């Protein structure tokens with residue numbers, strides 16, 4: 001076991017998500033009164049794979065892309081987590097995302113570990129054939145480390161059910177038979193789950209509702225602004241609108257739109273569903289991310305990238321609730337500023353856990369080869385989200401800390417109990433847990 005101090009190991013974190021998550025792990029291990037060795041166990045993924053993915057482009061040239069798969073810890077069950085296609089993917093980002101997956105599953109008490117994958121690529125630079133080749137080739141390269149009992153990928157930024165279908169098809173070809181439990185977030189016709197597409201956004205809005213109840217905020221009079229209108233952002237907007245919340249601003253990579261008396265969310269969903277971008281939606285004012293963060297709304301939802309709420313953007317934020325639908329949207333400096341203002345933060349590892357929860361249901365259905373109706377999926381999702389919110393909120397109240405520390409402590413507590421049961425921690429004093 002390494003003996004050096006956690007503080008020295010972390011050094012300055014700037015905006016590196018791996019350093020940020022290590023800092024949070026270290027603080028939470030200390031706050032739980034656990035031995036520092038627990039931090040040293042949790043800080044490192046158990047396995048990381050880097051692959052090269054040469055693709056023949058349409059013009060005959062070959063481009064060699066880099067991909068990763070990080071498996072953090074499988075003491076609770078097989079690793080699980082999405083695959084991201086994005087030009088800013090780094091190994092440290094994928095490692096951090098895999099640690100967040102472990103914590104997320106532990107908070108929800110799913111029998112799953114944490115995994116995450118990524119390829120450094122801008123999918124907009126590829127045509128459909130090249131994208132399919134990249135997806136199939138990536139899965140071929142990581143085949144030795146994945147499987148329904150080892151590590152189960154799923155969608156994340158810029159990856160879709162169609163991409164999941166290519167990936168599982170490639171894996172099935174290599175293995176020689178149909179293995180639906182390999183990947184979740186698949187199209188329903190080949191074993192996907194009802195409700196998975198909307199699950200992350202549905203979960204985000206359940207947590208917003210629980211937070212609003214705790215803060216005595218009437219959602220039918222509340223306003224919201226959203227960064228990101230992809231899988232997570234669009235579903236979040238839909239359920240917010242259905243809950244009576246007035247969504248006044250939305251941004252995506254093309255730009256942003258604002259309407260003081262509320263955007264027409266059903267029309268916007270239809271418009272985006274037809275392949276358009278936010279910036280082209282008519283009869284609204286244009287707005288930048290920075291302007292949107294500063295709006296006098298009740299709820300602010302980052303649902304795109306990491307490191308959006310920073311020392312620069314946080315001071316202008318007026319929202320009472322920040323619901324982190326994205327992974328890692330707030331830097332430690334941004335977080336400190338929000339906490340000082342008394343903003344209620346629903347941390348990513350709790351807020352966006354609806355996705356992996358329904359992915360878990362999909363994997364269960366694949367294993368049983370028996371498929372649930374959407375009502376059952378949504379009901380069981382709701383139960384798990386409410387129970388997880390309660391666990392984190394109670395930890396916050398008991399320890400007198402903020403929601404983020406509470407979520408880390410709930411996740412770490414669950415992981416530590418599994419480590420102890422497996423004999424990794426011999427004589428640990430876990431009585432305070």
Ligand SMILES: NC(=O)C1=CN([C@@H]2O[C@H](COP(=O)(O)OP(=O)(O)OC[C@H]3O[C@@H](n4cnc5c(N)ncnc54)[C@H](O)[C@@H]3O)[C@@H](O)[C@H]2O)C=CC1
Nearest residue numbers: 156157158200228229230231232252253304326327352355
């Ligand atoms: N898909 C899922 O089930 C889950 C996703 N997440 C997280 O949610 C976040 C979003 O993921 P998805 O919706 O799946 O990705 P997506 O690829 O479907 O959508 C991403 C959205 O972010 C927008 N975006 C990109 N750069 C932007 C910028 N600079 N400013 C404003 N908007 C920008 C894109 O235009 C797009 O609307 C990520 O952090 C992801 O890790 C978390 C849990 C589950």
Ligand SMILES: O=C(O)CCC(=O)C(=O)O
Nearest residue numbers: 081082154156355356359
């Ligand atoms: O659905 C899954 O298995 C994972 C979703 C994911 O990547 C995430 O929660 O960040």
